[in-house]
Amino acid sequence: MNHSDYRRLTPWVQWSAVVLLFACIASVFLLAGGCRESESPSPPGPSTAKEIVFYGFAEDMPQTVLDAFTREYGIAVRHLTFQSPEEAENEIRSGREFDVALVENQLIPALVEKRLVDEIDLTNIPNFKYISGNFRDLVIDPGNRHSIPASYGTTGLIVRTDLVGQDLKRWEDLWQPRYAGKIGLRAQQREIIGMTLLSLGYQFASENPQHLAAVEKRLQQLRPAVVMVDIEAEDAVRRLLQGEIAILHGYAEDYHVAHESNAAIAYVLPAEGTPLWAESYIIPGHGRHRQYGELFINFLLRPEITAQIINEKKYAQPNDAALSLLNPEIRNDPMVFPGDDQFRRGFIITPLSQAGQKVFDDVWTRFMGEKP
Structure with missing residues (x-):
């Protein structure tokens, strides 16, 4: 976008553009200290959930990742899918039960306003620390009270x-x-x-x-x-x-x-x-197992799990600690991690x-x- 276009944007859109641009620039550098050890909190008490429901596009999440969560925690993940952001919004508004949803960012303010999204307890998601600072605390969700950044492109x-x-x-x-x-x-x-x-x-x-x-x-x-x-x-x-x-x-x-x-x-x-586009994890308000939804999101933010998702699905994610774990051809691919000029336009x-x-x-x- 040119400078005259930028000045006509609302402040939140200006900030979002800067966020994405600088996150892109940061993505080409590896952390000097390498990948930090992820934190895996214990499930909140004896598991009463035999299954949680994840809602997203059909090809957003590798089945191998869902299976790994099940092996570790004994909780199956049922992946329900949608074909468009509008379909996702309508289904969440209808009251269907989803424990975690991966939705496009433009949907979040309206869902929060209608109280259709639960507040997230970040103390239950210690791996949030790996999310790039440029993607946190956006105007769509101040303080990340209701959403966790997931992917962009x-x-x-x-x-x-x-x-x-x-x-x-x-x-x-x-x-x-x-x-x-x-x-x-x-x-x-x-x-x-x-x-x-x-x-x-x-x-x-x-x-x-x-x-x-x-x-x-x-x-x-x-x-x-x-x-x-x-x-x-x-x-x-x-x-x-x-x-x-x-x-x-x-x-x-x-x-x-x-x-x-x-x-x-x-x-x-x-x-x-x-x-x-950009997507975030949310916990819809009609879900049955919020605490296990938070456990699942924390699992997805582990650097090695995020890297697995990026390597397989080839969509960028703003997880700083995952960068050093990516296949070099993916990390350096401008189709996956867009360049400055692409963001400016x-x-x-x-x-x-x-x-x-x-x-x-x-x-x-x-x-x-x-x-x-």
Whole structure:
């Protein structure tokens, strides 16, 4: 983002941009003292929980990590999944019981305001000490009373250059007739509407009614040219590799999985800028076992466990002590740990006003072919 754009941002968005930029810079350095020993508090009394429920995207958490927690504590972890942030928010609002959820940061303020998230006792999460100081105490959750930073990254386009060449450089290029029928989009409302705003020269999170009317018209023009794909990399990347689509709206994990099978696949961060996403662990208020949810989060923050997650899933996490445990090719990969320029051209996904969210919802519902 340029300096004039930055001055127009709200103070919390300015701070978040600085946080992500400096966290990125810090991530390329190893701690001088190496990895500190993680703390593993004993379960709070005899375990009355035979199972806890973890709620997140299907491919956010390696099964090997869940199995390791079960072996150590004798508590099974059932992983329930969602396809979009909006689905996650609706399920949590409905009162479904989840002991830990991994959600995108823009959801947290509204969930806290509605008292749908329990307060976290950080004394039960001693491994919080490994979280980078640049990611703590954000305005979305002062003092980390309700959330623990988990992961972050960029959104871009994964492109089969062997099928469509290397000319695709901007979001606006998606509207070129030659790409019709070759584009795969995920059901990510904020990212798709945001990239359309950018393609029109507007701000990523503009709530201007005229801008959003133009976005709706432009999305309706694009709709016949796109295929909606699942959020999971397994399905989306399969369709890319099989040639059903040649352009996939996606993330670093998609690129790495696809590139292993086809070296002609590129990860493009469009010139207008890229959405910057971040996720955090929360304990929904309808969960049955808050203390075991905290135990699970503390387990996930162990440097060796965090490193295992990063090495396998290829998403950055702000855990300082995990850096020295990463595979060097992952630690030095700008697709996983984005560089300064990528952050400067990025747009953090932040909460909308209530009125703005209503308009976004209506635009998205009509784009998906439903009545609002």
